[in-house]
Amino acid sequence: MTATSAPTNIPFDETKVRSGVLQSLLSSDPPRSRVLSLILVAILFLLAATPFLFSGSQPLSTAAKICVFIVLVASYDLLLGYSGIVSFAHTMFFGIGGYGVAIALERLGAAWTSVGIGLLAALALSAALAAAIGLLSLRVRAIFFSMITLAVASAMAVLASQLSEITGGEDGLSFQLPPALRPAFRLLSEPVFGTAVNGRLLAYYLVFFVSLGVFLLLLRVVNSPFGRVLQAIRENEFRAEALGYRVVAYRTAASVISALAATVAGALMALWLRYNGPDTTLSFSIMIDILLMVVIGGMGTMYGAVIGAALFVLAQSYLQVLMEAGSSAVAGVPILPNLIHPDRWLLWLGALFIVSVYAFPGGIVGRLRQRGN
Amino acid sequence: MTAPALETRGLTIRFGGHVAVNDVSCRFTPGTLTAIVGPNGAGKTTYFNLVSGQLRASAGQVLVEGEDVTTLPASARTRRGLGRAFQLTNLFPQLTALENVRLAVQSRADAGWSLFKVWNSRRDLIEKAEAVLERVRLSDKRHVAPKALSHGDQRKLEVALLIAMEPKVFMFDEPTAGMSVDEVPTVLELIHGIKQRGDTTVLLVEHKMDVVRSLADRIVVLHNGSLVADGEPAEVIASPVVQEAYLGLEAARA
Numbered sequence: 001m002t003a004t005s006a007p008t009n010i011p012f013d014e015t016k017v018r019s020g021v022l023q024s025l026l027s028s029d030p031p032r033s034r035v036l037s038l039i040l041v042a043i044l045f046l047l048a049a050t051p052f053l054f055s056g057s058q059p060l061s062t063a064a065k066i067c068v069f070i071v072l073v074a075s076y077d078l079l080l081g082y083s084g085i086v087s088f089a090h091t092m093f094f095g096i097g098g099y100g101v102a103i104a105l106e107r108l109g110a111a112w113t114s115v116g117i118g119l120l121a122a123l124a125l126s127a128a129l130a131a132a133i134g135l136l137s138l139r140v141r142a143i144f145f146s147m148i149t150l151a152v153a154s155a156m157a158v159l160a161s162q163l164s165e166i167t168g169g170e171d172g173l174s175f176q177l178p179p180a181l182r183p184a185f186r187l188l189s190e191p192v193f194g195t196a197v198n199g200r201l202l203a204y205y206l207v208f209f210v211s212l213g214v215f216l217l218l219l220r221v222v223n224s225p226f227g228r229v230l231q232a233i234r235e236n237e238f239r240a241e242a243l244g245y246r247v248v249a250y251r252t253a254a255s256v257i258s259a260l261a262a263t264v265a266g267a268l269m270a271l272w273l274r275y276n277g278p279d280t281t282l283s284f285s286i287m288i289d290i291l292l293m294v295v296i297g298g299m300g301t302m303y304g305a306v307i308g309a310a311l312f313v314l315a316q317s318y319l320q321v322l323m324e325a326g327s328s329a330v331a332g333v334p335i336l337p338n339l340i341h342p343d344r345w346l347l348w349l350g351a352l353f354i355v356s357v358y359a360f361p362g363g364i365v366g367r368l369r370q371r372g373n
Numbered sequence: 374m375t376a377p378a379l380e381t382r383g384l385t386i387r388f389g390g391h392v393a394v395n396d397v398s399c400r401f402t403p404g405t406l407t408a409i410v411g412p413n414g415a416g417k418t419t420y421f422n423l424v425s426g427q428l429r430a431s432a433g434q435v436l437v438e439g440e441d442v443t444t445l446p447a448s449a450r451t452r453r454g455l456g457r458a459f460q461l462t463n464l465f466p467q468l469t470a471l472e473n474v475r476l477a478v479q480s481r482a483d484a485g486w487s488l489f490k491v492w493n494s495r496r497d498l499i500e501k502a503e504a505v506l507e508r509v510r511l512s513d514k515r516h517v518a519p520k521a522l523s524h525g526d527q528r529k530l531e532v533a534l535l536i537a538m539e540p541k542v543f544m545f546d547e548p549t550a551g552m553s554v555d556e557v558p559t560v561l562e563l564i565h566g567i568k569q570r571g572d573t574t575v576l577l578v579e580h581k582m583d584v585v586r587s588l589a590d591r592i593v594v595l596h597n598g599s600l601v602a603d604g605e606p607a608e609v610i611a612s613p614v615v616q617e618a619y620l621g622l623e624a625a626r627a
Binding site: 014015024027028220221223224225226227228229231232235236238239240241242243244245246247250257 | 425427446447448449451452457459463464465466467468471472475476477479480481484485486487488489490491492493494495498499534538
């Protein structure tokens with residue numbers, strides 16, 4: 001037993017300063033596993049090149065959704081994985097971002113100023129709400145905080161569907177984008193690599209680069225002196241307070257930052273869909289999806305968000321197609337076709353989730369890093 | 374006369390009907406090491422908790438350099454110069470020893486609110502943390518997490534965190550409890566070194582009378598939550614109230 005119970009942590013000397021643009025972009029927190037690095041590079045490449053690699057609108061929509069969810073899940077990981085805060089109000093901030101942009105574009109007309117005003121208003125509202133919830137409840141026991149977030153998020157969802165004058169109720173809001181993001185817009189008259197450089201492509205790259213930027217920013221925050229305090233609080237909040245760190249203030253700041261990132265993600269989602277409604281950004285089932293993605297990818301790793309979101313969104317979009325094919329391939333066999341009928345995809349996703357939690361308690365990233373060491 | 378580094382006035386805490394600390398008034402001046410002794414349950418650790426802010430007093434005041442900190446949370450008291458090492462080891466179990474100490478150094482440097490720098494770009498903080506680990510002879514275990522350290526090493530790390538805080542008032546709560554005999558001198562030397570600096574105020578809760586005799590300039594005796602004796606070590610140890618309340622028991626046992 002002595003050999004296996006030897007400290008498993010850090011043969012990787014994290015105090016060593018590595019210079020270079022990449023290290024600076026990654027905030028000195030590289031993937032620390034060859035396989036993980038390869039997967040991440042592959043995901044980055046595929047997302048960056050999707051418009052040129054695949055034709056049709058579904059791959060592009062899937063890629064855009066992956067980008068948005070990477071930000072959303074990473075911002076949730078800042079809370080859950082790095083700060084040890086269990087919040088159920090994350091989709092509320094996602095929804096505020098979506099509604100901010102949607103309402104502004106619908107009311108103020110399809111211009112960039114509307115996007116700006118909508119986003120700023122949404123960010124301000126999210127920050128205020130997150131700060132209020134944090135200051136009021138992060139000083140009490142963790143379970144109460146979780147319950148309060150649940151209550152506030154439910155209230156917000158009801159509010160969004162009741163205020164149908166403003167939010168469109170259950171139907172949501174459809175709106176026009178600024179001209180540069182419309183499919184009819186042509187930036188270049190000639191196609192590049194067989195792909196038309198139109199407003200849709202620009203909209204995709206807007207989503208891609210903003211997501212990349214926000215993700216790298218979150219990666220920086222968790223690796224800052226501030227991020228280190230969050231981890232200390234997660235480990236032993238009593239001791240962190242005794243060391244002179246005001247725990248309530250740090251936790252509240254973490255939930256505000258996380259809420260702001262989720263708001264940006266919501267705005268991107270609405271811009272991409274040209275629509276925002278309860279089911280696309282505000283519903284509780286998205287909250288469950290986020291939780292699954294964080295856990296499958298690996299809590300407290302940031303890169304887990306990339307893997308979790310990519311895997312989950314792909315499964316959501318393509319597992320049914322795959323099962324459809326499988327089901328018809330075994331059409332003659334008893335029971336089997338029913339078992340892998342496309343309608344059962346959630347069942348299999350659930351099974352996959354349980355297996356992955358048992359097999360990789362540290363998520364996929366945790367497992368890969370262990371192997372790498 | 375300058376204000377004492379630390380003062381408590383009529384400090385009291387009740388848990389229901391039980392008075393755990395009862396009207397304790399005491400001043401602690403720089404350059405003095407005060408041992409706080411008393412039998413188990415006398416309220417020593419509770420007194421520490423009231424001073425460093427883990428518990429709120431039912432009555433009375435805590436003053437740091439003349440400033441009333443009674444209503445301030447623990448973190449604010451720490452930033453005003455109160456440093457505390459805990460009796461039951463109280464560390465960040467999954468972070469490395471170096472990171473444990475670095476967090477203390479970072480707090481002292483007031484660098485916790487830096488959000489957009491990479492933490493390891495502050496070389497000064499890392500170097501300072503390494504120097505503190507060197508002082509407690511844990512340098513070779515800098516990358517080991519506390520949960521994998523021996524009990525004695527955990528105690529040393531606890532002391533390292535306190536040293537890294539560079540407080541004005543050092544509060545040690547049985548720093549050598551549970552340590553093996555050959556590890557105790559390291560910690561006692563460290564405490565002696567802190568006291569020798571002259572500008573520090575040291576409070577030490579300790580059971581071992583030989584340790585108290587060799588280090589203390591002054592002894593305060595708590596019994597059932599009340600202060601029953603306070604003075605020079607020789608005179609306190611000789612006083613009848615102490616012999617009866619505390620030392621008598623110890624002597625009988627020995």
